[in-house]
Amino acid sequence: MGSRDKLLGMVCLCLLSLPFQAQRLSRDYNVDVLVNQVGYMPGADKVCLVKGECDAPFKVIDIQTQEVVLSGNWAPYSGDFGTWSRGDFSAVSRPGHYYILCDTLRSYPFEIGPAVYRPAIDLVVSYFSRQRCGPSATGYLSPCHLDDGIRMDNGKHQDVSGGWHDASDLRKWVGATIYGMIGLAKAYEAGVGDQAKIRDELRWGNRYFLHMQEPDGHIMSYIGGDVQKHSDSNRWTDNIVGEETGELQMVKPNAGRSPHDMLIRGTKDDRIIRTDPLELTGQFNFITAEAMTARIMKRSDRKYAGQCLQAAEDCFSWCLKNDVPFETGEIGASMLASLELYKTTKRPLYRDFAAMQAKILRTRQADTGALKGFFFTGQSNTEPYKNIWNGCQALIALCDMVKAFPKHQDVPTWKAMIDLYARQYVETLAEKNAFDMVPFGLYLGEDPGGGRRAGEYWYRYFMQPELDWWVGVNANLASNGIGLLKAADVLGDQNLKALAQRQLDWIIGFNPFNSSTIAGVGYSHPKHFPGSSFSPLTPVIPGAVLNGLGGNHEDEPVIGNGDWQISEYWTPMVAYTLWLMGVLSSG
Ligand SMILES: [Zn+2]
Numbered sequence: 103m104g105s106r107d108k109l110l111g112m113v114c115l116c117l118l119s120l121p122f123q124a125q126r127l128s129r130d131y132n133v134d135v136l137v138n139q140v141g142y143m144p145g146a147d148k149v150c151l152v153k154g155e156c157d158a159p160f161k162v163i164d165i166q167t168q169e170v171v172l173s174g175n176w177a178p179y180s181g182d183f184g185t186w187s188r189g190d191f192s193a194v195s196r197p198g199h200y201y202i203l204c205d206t207l208r209s210y211p212f213e214i215g216p217a218v219y220r221p222a223i224d225l226v227v228s229y230f231s232r233q234r235c236g237p238s239a240t241g242y243l244s245p246c247h248l249d250d251g252i253r254m255d256n257g258k259h260q261d262v263s264g265g266w267h268d269a270s271d272l273r274k275w276v277g278a279t280i281y282g283m284i285g286l287a288k289a290y291e292a293g294v295g296d297q298a299k300i301r302d303e304l305r306w307g308n309r310y311f312l313h314m315q316e317p318d319g320h321i322m323s324y325i326g327g328d329v330q331k332h333s334d335s336n337r338w339t340d341n342i343v344g345e346e347t348g349e350l351q352m353v354k355p356n357a358g359r360s361p362h363d364m365l366i367r368g369t370k371d372d373r374i375i376r377t378d379p380l381e382l383t384g385q386f387n388f389i390t391a392e393a394m395t396a397r398i399m400k401r402s403d404r405k406y407a408g409q410c411l412q413a414a415e416d417c418f419s420w421c422l423k424n425d426v427p428f429e430t431g432e433i434g435a436s437m438l439a440s441l442e443l444y445k446t447t448k449r450p451l452y453r454d455f456a457a458m459q460a461k462i463l464r465t466r467q468a469d470t471g472a473l474k475g476f477f478f479t480g481q482s483n484t485e486p487y488k489n490i491w492n493g494c495q496a497l498i499a500l501c502d503m504v505k506a507f508p509k510h511q512d513v514p515t516w517k518a519m520i521d522l523y524a525r526q527y528v529e530t531l532a533e534k535n536a537f538d539m540v541p542f543g544l545y546l547g548e549d550p551g552g553g554r555r556a557g558e559y560w561y562r563y564f565m566q567p568e569l570d571w572w573v574g575v576n577a578n579l580a581s582n583g584i585g586l587l588k589a590a591d592v593l594g595d596q597n598l599k600a601l602a603q604r605q606l607d608w609i610i611g612f613n614p615f616n617s618s619t620i621a622g623v624g625y626s627h628p629k630h631f632p633g634s635s636f637s638p639l640t641p642v643i644p645g646a647v648l649n650g651l652g653g654n655h656e657d658e659p660v661i662g663n664g665d666w667q668i669s670e671y672w673t674p675m676v677a678y679t680l681w682l683m684g685v686l687s688s689g
Contacts, residue, residue: 131208132206132207132208133207133208133209133210133616134152134153134207134208134616135150135151135152135160135189135202135203135204135207135208135209136150136151136152136209136611136612136613136616137150137202137209137210137212137607137611137612138212138603138606138607138610138611138612139210139212139610139611139612139618139623139624139625140212140213140218140219140222140610140623140624141212141213141214141215141218142212142213142214142218142603143214143215143216143218143219143686143687144195144196144197144214144215144216145195146192146603146686147190147192147596147599147600147603147604148190148191148192148194148214148603149188149189149190149191149192149538149600149604149607149612150188150189150191150202150209151186151187151188151189151536151537151612152176152186152187152189152204152207153184153185153186153187153614154185154186154187155176155178155185155187156176156187156204156207157176158204158205159173159174159175159176159204160173160174160175160176160189160191160202160203160204161173161174161202161203161204162174162191162194162200162201162202163200163201163202163203164198164199164200165198165199165200165201165211166198166199171194171196171200172191172193172194174189174190174191175189176188176189176204177189177190179536181533181534181535181536182534182535182554182563182657183535183536183537183614183658183659184536185536186536186537188536189202189204194214195214196214197213197214197215197216198213198214198215199211199212199213199214200212200213200214210611210616210624210625217687218687219294219683219686219687220294220295220687221623222610222620222623222645222683223289223294223295223680223683223684223687224295224296224299224645225620225622225623225644225645226620226645226647226676226679226680226683227286227289227295227296227299227300227303227645227680228240228299228644228645229621229643229644229645229646229647229671229676230266230282230286230303230306230307230676231299231303231306232643232644232645233266233267233268233643233671234264234265234266234306235247235250235263235264235265235266235267235272235274235310236248236250236263236264236265236306236309236310237263238306242640242641242643243338243638245341246272246338246339246341247263247272247326247338247339247341247373248263248341248342248343249263249339249340249341249342249343249344249370249371249372249373250262250263250274250325250326250339250372250373250375251325251326251372251373251374251375252344252372252373252374252375253374253375253377254329254374254375254376254377254378255377259343259344259372260313260375261313262274262310262313262314262325262375263309263310263313264306264307264308264309264310264313265279265306265307265309265310265311266279266282266306266307266310266673267326267640268672268673269666269670269671269672269673270631270632270633270639270640270666270669270670270671271326271336271633271640271670272326272336272337272338272636273324273325273326273327273328273335273336274310274324274325274326274327275323275324275327276311276314276321276322276323276324276380276384276388277323277324277380277381277383277384277387278491278672278673278674279307279310279673280311280384280387280388280391281387281491281673281674281676281677281678282307282673282676282677283304283307283308283311283391283394283395284387284390284391284394284677284681285676285677285678285679285680285681286300286303286304286307286677286680287300287304287391287394287395287398288394288680288681288684288685289680289681289683289684290304290398291394291397291398292681292684292685292687292688293688294683294684294687294688295684301398301399301402304395304398304399305399305406308391308392308395308410311388311391311392312409312410312413314375315388315413315416315417316377316379318416318420319416319417319418319419319420320379320380320385320417320420320421321379321380321384321385321388321417322375322376322377322378322379322380323376323377323378323379323380324375324376324380325373325374325375325376326373327376329374329376333635335373335374336635336636337371337373337635337636338636338637339371339372339373340370340371342370343370343372344370344371344372345370382421382424382426382428382429382432382435382436383431383432383435383492385417385420385421386421386432386435386436386438386439387435387438387439387492388413388414388417389414389417389418389421389439389440389442389443390435390438390439390442392410392411392413392414392417393410393411393414393439393442393443393445393446393447394442394446395407395410396408396410396411396414396446397442397445397446411446411447414439414442414443414446415443418439418440418443421436421439427480427481428459428462429479429480430463430466430477430478430479430480430487430496431487431489431492431493431495433459433462433463433466433496434463434492434494434495434496434497434498434499435492435495436455436456436459437456437459437460437463437495437496437499437500437503438495438498438499438502440452440453440455440456440459441453441456441499441502441503441506444456444506445506453506453507453510456499456503457503457507457510457512460499460500460503460512460515460516460519461512463477463496463500463519464515464519465481466478466479466480466481466487467519467522467523468486468527469522471557471558472556472557472558473526473527473530473531473544473556473557473558473559474522474526474527475522475523475524475525475526475527475528475530476523476527476543476544477496477523484546485545485546486543486544486545486546486559487543488542488543488544490542490565490573490575490577490578490674491577491581491674492581493542493543493578493581493582494578494581494582494584494585495581496523497520497523497524497582497585497588497589498581498584498585498588500516500519500520500523501520501585501588501589501591501592502588503516504516504517504520504592505591505592517592517593520589520592520593521589521593523589524585524586524589524590524593524595524598525593525595525598528540528582528585528586528601529597529598529601530556531556531561532601532604534554534556535563537604537607537608537612537613538600538601538604538605539563539579539604539605539608539613540563540578540579540582540583540586540601540605541561541562541563542561542562542563542564542565542575542578543561543562544556544559544560544561545559545560545561545562546559546560548560550562550566551566551568551655551656551657552653552655552656552657552658553656554657562653562657563575563653563657563659564651564652564653564654564657564659565652565653566655567652567653567654567655567667568655571667572652572667573649573650573652573667573668573670573672573675574619574648574649574650574651574652574667574668574675575650575651575652575653576609576619576647576648576649576650576675576678576679577649577650577672577674577675577678579605579606579608579609579650580605580606580609580675580678580679580681580682581678581682582602582605583601583602583603583604583605583606583682583686584602584678584681584682584685586598586599586601586602586605587599587602587682587685587686588685590602602682602686603686605682606679606682606683606686609647609650609679610623610624611624611625611626613651613659614659615628615651615659615661617651617661619647619648619649619650619651620645620646620647620648620679621642621643621644621645621646621647621648621671622642622644622645622646623645627648628648628651628661628662628664628668628669629662629663629664629669630642630664630669631664631665631666631668631669631670640671643671645676646671646676647671647675647676647679647680648668648669648670648671648675649666649667649668649669649670649671649672649675650668650675651668652665652667652668
């Protein structure tokens, strides 16, 4: 051993004998203070939560300076989901990075700033780029499905490539993915995100939707969905358009190719276009999407804008030929559609149609009883209306109508309807839990599970897990957030604005699992669901908004174990969350 080695040996012995060697060098943190894991706009209402009753004051600490910028006391709040302590730190508005500390508890770090949601908005827009179907430069397994597809009614090939895959699947449901157009267009009009990228994404999505429109104006249902049985078209294809020979037939695929039978033509694997008309809400959502896209593209491509507007007006004419009485959800969608057509064309007939639909809606609004303001499902159907995707479209449309037609004679009626819905119904129920979470809906008759009573109705925050299908509630929360923010503006009510913020907070971690439900944003996400019937499976896509937390029979929140109901990326959830971040950013 040389003298240098001896020296090193002595140093090591010394280190081992130092007192700190006896200490535990790691520290665990209790990240139990719940916040929006991204953060807040400077003027937003800001609330943090901890489970149970907490006596010690909480501190908001500036991460860069370690300065305590606010010290506050918790307020206990007992209600649905148990007892929690709420801390209000709305007074902190200076842009910066902060965390909340309370004794041994802390929060994740978060930001306060005027562009706080910009990175998340950009990421959600890029989610659509990764889900592109067709010969895109960005799709996660591009090129794909260049051979979409074969018409189910006559067996002929029709090019319906383009658009986006829905969920953690390869299906292109028009009814679901059309919300992507609306969410992107609303974010664009809110002036947030990369405007050129959003225009580009709208165009990619619309390549599919325009091709799904029939000459008489209506839009067809889907391609890649379940044509004759579950998942029979949810597969990758060889990208080669098949020859038009032989009849459509069910065959067993090659071993190992797919666990499902495939509906194919001859030996080709082209997917089938379900040619029957999409349901009416989807038709109206298509009109909304095309009317907005026409407006957005007018400056950059006048010819294309004209094509979109024509598509919207043709579909509107087709919808009016339907003599079926409109169900409540369809009325909300039709009001939005005609309003957007008015904004694009300024034609009075669209304003008058929206006003007429609002009159019908008024007759379906509960205005007596201990709990009021919600809408019934139909003229003779007194079940309260609830829908995981479009339950809030009517509120959104009414608020936009007040803004678009301020001198209309029905404005006082519309405002009264907005007041009833937002304050008497949504706010009343959201105040029953410490998170201010908006419920999924009301139920007549038997207890649907959870035993939650309001007036003569039952209510639940989550869909019943016993149903044929149920999903997490992110679309319901985000769409209500949009409606509440607009109602806050119309009624001049700051409490409603705070409620709107809380719906986004829940989606980004302010929930009992401290779990962000946007992939690539925040922490502690529900486990990934990759799909099941094709290979390769759907990867984790940054910017994907998951369906969201669900509920058990007792209506208590559950995070699942990679279940599709919670962890899939359904387009309405993605779209409404993008839209909500957009309007919160511009407010
Ligand atoms: Zn594809």
